[in-house]
Amino acid sequence: MAFRITVNGKPHLVDAASDTPLLYVLRNDLGLSGPKFGCGLGQCGACAAIVGGKLVRTCSITVRDVGKDPVITLEGLGTSQKLHPLQKAFIDEQAAQCGYCSSGIIMAAKALLDRNRKPTSEDIKNALADQLCRCGAHNRIVRAVQRAAAEIAG
Amino acid sequence: MTARDLSRRRFTQSLGVVIATFAWPCRSGFGQAPGNLPFSLRNNRRLEGWIRLDPDGTVMVFTGKAELGQGILTALAQIAAEELDVELQKVRVISADTSRGPDEQYTYGSQSIEQSGSAIRAASAEARGLLLAAAARQFEVRIEDLKTRNGTIAAPDGKQATFWEIAKTDPDLLRRDIAATTAPKKASDYSVVGRSINRIDLPGKLTGAPSFVQDMRLPGMVFARVVRPPRYGAKLVSLDEAALRSTPGVVAVVRDGNFLAVAAKREEQAIAARDALASRAHWSDDYVRLPDFANLQSELRAFRAETTVVGASGQSEPVPEQAQRVSAEYTRSYLSHGSIGPACAVAWLKDGRMTVWSHTQGAFPLRGDLAQVLGMEKSQVDVIHVPGAGCYGHNGADDAALDAALVARAVAGAPVKLQWMRDDEFAWAPFGPGMAMKVEAALAPNGMIVDWSYDVWSNSHAMRPGQPGGVNLLAAWDLKTPFAKSSIPHIPQPFGDGDRNAPPPYELPRKEIRNHLLLDTPLRNGSFRSLGAHGNVFAIECFMDELANVAGSDPVAFRLAHLKDPRARAVLQAVAEKAGWAAGQRGDGRRGRGMAYSRYKNIGMYAAVVVDVEVDRETGIVRVPRVVVAADVGRVINPDGAKNQIEGGILQAVSVTLKEQVVFDRKEVTSREWSAYPILTFPEAPSVELVLMDRGDPSLGAGEGSLPPTSAALANAFAHATGRRIRELPFTPERVKASLS
Numbered sequence: 046m047a048f049r050i051t052v053n054g055k056p057h058l059v060d061a062a063s064d065t066p067l068l069y070v071l072r073n074d075l076g077l078s079g080p081k082f083g084c085g086l087g088q089c090g091a092c093a094a095i096v097g098g099k100l101v102r103t104c105s106i107t108v109r110d111v112g113k114d115p116v117i118t119l120e121g122l123g124t125s126q127k128l129h130p131l132q133k134a135f136i137d138e139q140a141a142q143c144g145y146c147s148s149g150i151i152m153a154a155k156a157l158l159d160r161n162r163k164p165t166s167e168d169i170k171n172a173l174a175d176q177l178c179r180c181g182a183h184n185r186i187v188r189a190v191q192r193a194a195a196e197i198a199g
Numbered sequence: 200m201t202a203r204d205l206s207r208r209r210f211t212q213s214l215g216v217v218i219a220t221f222a223w224p225c226r227s228g229f230g231q232a233p234g235n236l237p238f239s240l241r242n243n244r245r246l247e248g249w250i251r252l253d254p255d256g257t258v259m260v261f262t263g264k265a266e267l268g269q270g271i272l273t274a275l276a277q278i279a280a281e282e283l284d285v286e287l288q289k290v291r292v293i294s295a296d297t298s299r300g301p302d303e304q305y306t307y308g309s310q311s312i313e314q315s316g317s318a319i320r321a322a323s324a325e326a327r328g329l330l331l332a333a334a335a336r337q338f339e340v341r342i343e344d345l346k347t348r349n350g351t352i353a354a355p356d357g358k359q360a361t362f363w364e365i366a367k368t369d370p371d372l373l374r375r376d377i378a379a380t381t382a383p384k385k386a387s388d389y390s391v392v393g394r395s396i397n398r399i400d401l402p403g404k405l406t407g408a409p410s411f412v413q414d415m416r417l418p419g420m421v422f423a424r425v426v427r428p429p430r431y432g433a434k435l436v437s438l439d440e441a442a443l444r445s446t447p448g449v450v451a452v453v454r455d456g457n458f459l460a461v462a463a464k465r466e467e468q469a470i471a472a473r474d475a476l477a478s479r480a481h482w483s484d485d486y487v488r489l490p491d492f493a494n495l496q497s498e499l500r501a502f503r504a505e506t507t508v509v510g511a512s513g514q515s516e517p518v519p520e521q522a523q524r525v526s527a528e529y530t531r532s533y534l535s536h537g538s539i540g541p542a543c544a545v546a547w548l549k550d551g552r553m554t555v556w557s558h559t560q561g562a563f564p565l566r567g568d569l570a571q572v573l574g575m576e577k578s579q580v581d582v583i584h585v586p587g588a589g590c591y592g593h594n595g596a597d598d599a600a601l602d603a604a605l606v607a608r609a610v611a612g613a614p615v616k617l618q619w620m621r622d623d624e625f626a627w628a629p630f631g632p633g634m635a636m637k638v639e640a641a642l643a644p645n646g647m648i649v650d651w652s653y654d655v656w657s658n659s660h661a662m663r664p665g666q667p668g669g670v671n672l673l674a675a676w677d678l679k680t681p682f683a684k685s686s687i688p689h690i691p692q693p694f695g696d697g698d699r700n701a702p703p704p705y706e707l708p709r710k711e712i713r714n715h716l717l718l719d720t721p722l723r724n725g726s727f728r729s730l731g732a733h734g735n736v737f738a739i740e741c742f743m744d745e746l747a748n749v750a751g752s753d754p755v756a757f758r759l760a761h762l763k764d765p766r767a768r769a770v771l772q773a774v775a776e777k778a779g780w781a782a783g784q785r786g787d788g789r790r791g792r793g794m795a796y797s798r799y800k801n802i803g804m805y806a807a808v809v810v811d812v813e814v815d816r817e818t819g820i821v822r823v824p825r826v827v828v829a830a831d832v833g834r835v836i837n838p839d840g841a842k843n844q845i846e847g848g849i850l851q852a853v854s855v856t857l858k859e860q861v862v863f864d865r866k867e868v869t870s871r872e873w874s875a876y877p878i879l880t881f882p883e884a885p886s887v888e889l890v891l892m893d894r895g896d897p898s899l900g901a902g903e904g905s906l907p908p909t910s911a912a913l914a915n916a917f918a919h920a921t922g923r924r925i926r927e928l929p930f931t932p933e934r935v936k937a938s939l940s
Contacts, residue, residue, distance in 0.1 A: 061465070061467075062447075062467070065465075069465065072466070073422075073466055077407060078408065078409045078410070081411075081413065081540060081588075082413065084541075084621040084872065084873060085470075085621060086621060088873040089539055089873060119405075120406070125403070125406045128406070136402060136405060141398075142844075143538075143539075143587075143588050144400070144404030144410065145540045145587075146539045146588075147404060169881075170882045171881075175880075177878060179538055179851070181849065181850030182846075182847060183850060183879075183881050183884035184846065184850075184887060185846075187881070187884075
């Protein structure tokens with residue numbers, strides 16, 4: 046079946062079964078590497094993206110259910126030449142080890158900053174409570190989100 | 200150009216897929232190297248096997264070590280840039296690759312800086328020396344009069360040439376055996392080593408560039424999944440392949456004995472086909488009887504065992520009669536790696552060659568095991584390291600590599616990307632084995648330990664591929680004609696296996712340490728960060744606090760009284776000062792503080808840790824607000840990189856100590872998703888303050904040493920807070936409540 050979805054500001058026509066999880070459409074049809082497969086159960090957050098303004102586990106939403114909601118992935122935030130403040134802050138704080146969970150965490154942080162421009166470290170920790178990081182970069186990540194918030198606020 | 204084409208192209212460029220098959224000059228044979236050569240150079244003598252000036256104006260540096268998320272490629276690039284006098288951004292480090300890189304066996308044991316770093320330092324110094332000598336001939340000046348900077352050699356008269364220009368005049372200049380006669384720089388001249396350079400791989404990973412094996416996309420690639428048995432020991436009796444009639448896209452079903460896998464055109468099709476096969480496959484009721492989860496101490500000690508004394512001294516010394524004897528038993532649970540991305544590999548059988556891209560820790564050893572199982576020559580198989588999600592030891596990477604290769608054989612010509620599902624990872628990857636420890640000591644009236652007796656019971660933590668006597672790959676044991684597991688290794692001290700760090704670091708007049716290497720392996724055993732050091736340091740350091748308590752001593756003072764090594768004493772004193780340690784403070788039933796010390800492998804990094812806890816007596820939940828650590832890792836290549844590793848080890852240790860245990864009944868592993876194997880979350884993460892000691896050569900390794908003492912310090916903090924001692928990991932709320940009732 047063909048579906049029209051808008052990802053990172055661009056319309057795409059995707060030919061996939063209607064119950065295909067959005068994750069595989071993003072990764073394999075659109076060639077995006079930001080969202081990662083972590084558990085397929087909506088538990089770890091590695092696949093998180095923003096759909097219709099909300100943080101969504103892309104392993105747990107079908108391409109059919111995306112409808113007209115715009116999808117934003119890590120690639121939609123910035124590029125290596127023009128980094129988003131969150132990406133820049135994650136580099137400045139060296140807020141990663143393996144980097145596999147980073148995409149989902151940055152998207153969760155983006156969703157937080159979209160609704161709360163001046164989060165406390167408690168706010169950040171709570172907003173990331175369902176995003177798993179196994180390498181133990183938690184404190185660096187919290188600092189990076191604070192740094193990005195400060196930069197966005199100017 | 201579509202996004203997909205673009206990313207494929209970017210990936211191809213960044214990972215060298217296109218050039219993966221070019222022939223690399225053969226390496227020298229064994230046994231020719233002088234004994235003073237760095238370890239990794241001894242079997243990899245060719246200079247061009249380590250350093251190559253690329254015509255595009257960059258330097259290619261080859262390592263046999265793998266980027267596991269620890270930032271090793273950045274640190275190695277710093278070492279090369281430093282010794283060569285080349286800008287860091289011109290250095291490209293190529294991770295482990297059997298088609299073109301040096302064989303450095305495994306990336307493990309916190310030894311990459313020590314081994315690969317030393318080799319690259321020597322090779323880079325030699326390359327720079329050769330370039331200088333060639334330039335001196337060209338300019339007709341003395342070598343001493345030449346200066347190197349940013350890849351350019353300048354003579355006093357203003358003549359200058361870049362390394363690449365000089366190498367052009369003599370293409371064989373860097374093609375030779377390494378003599379290791381060129382002295383590396385003095386540490387006082389370092390300008391790149393010792394600086395907190397940003398990780399070279401992070402910008403890509405943080406902007407969505409294809410960076411992981413999971414992100415590989417090759418033309419015509421198909422997607423594969425495995426269908427594992429429901430439990431250890433179950434055999435595939437029958438399979439109703441009609442189950443696949445309603446699942447589109449299936450390209451191949453691979454069945455060989457108890458190994459079952461499926462490939463499909465699209466990833467979600469492969470997953471649907473896996474589910475369909477799993478529901479229609481009939482497995483036998485066979486199972487491997489698992490130990491009683493609730494009684495690991497006695498269960499492990501009932502396994503068949505091979506006992507050796509791994510350390511003894513002073514046995515002829517008499518123990519004073521008035522000495523007080525104290526003993527205790529400790530237990531550690533089986534641990535899962537819990538990597539966020541399940542194991543994955545890409546395999547491609549093309550023109551009689553099998554190429555496997557894998558996040559393995561040992562590309563060369565894996566190649567050997569793969570070749571055996573596939574019935575191919577080693578020279579027909581290549582393993583190329585590509586990063587996966589965080590790696591904390593021997594996880595499912597190697598197994599997924601064989602899984603992918605077996606499927607690739609069935610769809611010859613097409614590349615296969617095979618990724619495990621979450622339950623494959625939790626149920627089938629090797630575990631850090633459960634451990635039982637028993638310590639007995641005698642305290643003299645003056646508060647000094649006069650006797651020490653220690654036992655540890657554990658399976659081997661070292662069952663990686665590439666060991667003699669068999670094959671250590673999951674699918675190999677399931678084939679119709681199965682391969683035997685390799686024999687259990689015997690790793691001597693000070694490295695050890697389950698007995699790593701079993702010898703205590705303290706000055707003791709009389710001691711005996713016994714290792715009971717368990718031979719029954721009902722649950723799959725492997726390496727998890729720090730191997731047996733985690734359980735042993737947990738036991739030794741908890742027991743030191745118990746002894747200090749009996750002796751009426753302060754835990755820091757009690758340890759210092761038994762430690763001579765000035766670097767050990769220094770980290771203890773530094774952590775006590777940084778944490779504001781005050782002797783004689785009592786816990787208030789809810790809040791407390793504990794400390795622990797260890798030197799990893801007794802030859803690696805020193806770490807002393809102070810942990811604060813808050814115990815909720817009603818819920819049994821233990822919170823850790825703050826951890827302070829003092830670490831001495833010797834020569835630091837990248838301070839922030841070392842710091843990241845040390846912090847990560849501490850947070851992982853807090854997770855392991857409070858939450859983690861593989862759960863099983865008598866027949867099968869039942870913790871197969873995150874809710875059954877919870878790990879530390881953001882709201883639970885403690886702050887970490889680090890004192891990184893300023894020391895010189897050699898580098899002692901930073902990857903693992905902070906983890907073992909953190910578990911013990913946390914346990915000691917709990918005992919300090921509550922007056923109750925828990926000797927079993929993890930500190931689940933149920934266990935905490937039981938101890939307080």
